[in-house]
Amino acid sequence: RARRSFTVRIRLLFSLFLLVAFPVSAEVIADLYSADVPVTDQGAATRAAAMKDALGQVLVKITGSSAMLEHPVAATLLANPDRYLQQYRYVAIDPPPVDPAAPRLALHASFDGRALEDAVRAAGVPLWGRERPRTLVWAALDSRDGRQIAGANDAGSISEALQRAAMRRGLPLTLPAMDAEDATRVSFMDIWGTFEEPLLAAAERYAPDAVLVGAVFAAGGELWGGRWTLLFKGERLRFETSGASAEAVAIAAVDELAERYAERFAVSAPLGGEGTITVEISNVRDLRDYAAVQKYLAGLSVVENAQVLEVRNDTLRMALAINATSRALEQTIALGRVLEPETRQQEVIVPLGEFAGIDFAADRTLYYRYRR
Numbered sequence: 001r002a003r004r005s006f007t008v009r010i011r012l013l014f015s016l017f018l019l020v021a022f023p024v025s026a027e028v029i030a031d032l033y034s035a036d037v038p039v040t041d042q043g044a045a046t047r048a049a050a051m052k053d054a055l056g057q058v059l060v061k062i063t064g065s066s067a068m069l070e071h072p073v074a075a076t077l078l079a080n081p082d083r084y085l086q087q088y089r090y091v092a093i094d095p096p097p098v099d100p101a102a103p104r105l106a107l108h109a110s111f112d113g114r115a116l117e118d119a120v121r122a123a124g125v126p127l128w129g130r131e132r133p134r135t136l137v138w139a140a141l142d143s144r145d146g147r148q149i150a151g152a153n154d155a156g157s158i159s160e161a162l163q164r165a166a167m168r169r170g171l172p173l174t175l176p177a178m179d180a181e182d183a184t185r186v187s188f189m190d191i192w193g194t195f196e197e198p199l200l201a202a203a204e205r206y207a208p209d210a211v212l213v214g215a216v217f218a219a220g221g222e223l224w225g226g227r228w229t230l231l232f233k234g235e236r237l238r239f240e241t242s243g244a245s246a247e248a249v250a251i252a253a254v255d256e257l258a259e260r261y262a263e264r265f266a267v268s269a270p271l272g273g274e275g276t277i278t279v280e281i282s283n284v285r286d287l288r289d290y291a292a293v294q295k296y297l298a299g300l301s302v303v304e305n306a307q308v309l310e311v312r313n314d315t316l317r318m319a320l321a322i323n324a325t326s327r328a329l330e331q332t333i334a335l336g337r338v339l340e341p342e343t344r345q346q347e348v349i350v351p352l353g354e355f356a357g358i359d360f361a362a363d364r365t366l367y368y369r370y371r372r
Contacts, residue, residue: 037106055077056069062120064258128261137173140215141158144218165255214253224248278319279366279368282369306318
């Protein structure tokens, strides 16, 4: 009776805590279903072409792969962008381009995300949810103007190229402030040589999910090159990019980064997902913990509905209706620092008689511990 009374009280009081801003790790992309396309005028023909380009950007963002544009379902969707359009407007490009001949205006279009995802999912194409790893970029540029480290407040060069490309691909990206603290902890050669220890130590102030280290240089003639190393969850992924300018090399690096992330996090699932998954979370000690965990799980992009099943001591059990696979749910949770997986010893049941052939050992429960 005491346990049931506690459960009732905790549910009644939960709404009082929904206004509290609980920290949620990993970045949630709010504008995943919108895009900006530079335009030279506001005429109907220009608008139609820009609308198609905008929808193409959105399709790449929600799948994480530029190959999406070659898929047959993309051709169907792009044939009628207005069907999925929710609203559009014209916005001034800020900051204005240096080139006087470049467009000063962009068409901003927003589309129906649910309808697009349903169409893509029905075609069997993997989708990438709103929760995405925030990546800190240490980038060193060696050019005829000298050596420099790309910083958040730089005007021009590869800094703006990195940020524009990240926005286009739906990637949360951070550039270092390169203030006095960064300058004393990180040198050009630390980045150029990918010396991980000082780079990771200096990255702690930004609390990223991953760190991308890059060296951009003139490769001869009119060609530029880049060497990149992604440090993510103890793994190292190395790749190279090239282009006609340092900015093109930086943009190519962001595109490659998005593709690599999508290979890991984008998943295929039938319409309706896998149904309901039970999640058991320990270390939920009080009402604030309870509210934080419920709000976090209910807000995940792969979760359609979250229902509390039981509160027992410091353990919370919830039923999650998901629109993807259980693997996608686990990967999404792994992106954050809110829950950490727990290993439980499972009891194996050997069915006999009339229950033979039924897999009682298949456990649909995921176990986590809340990180307070």
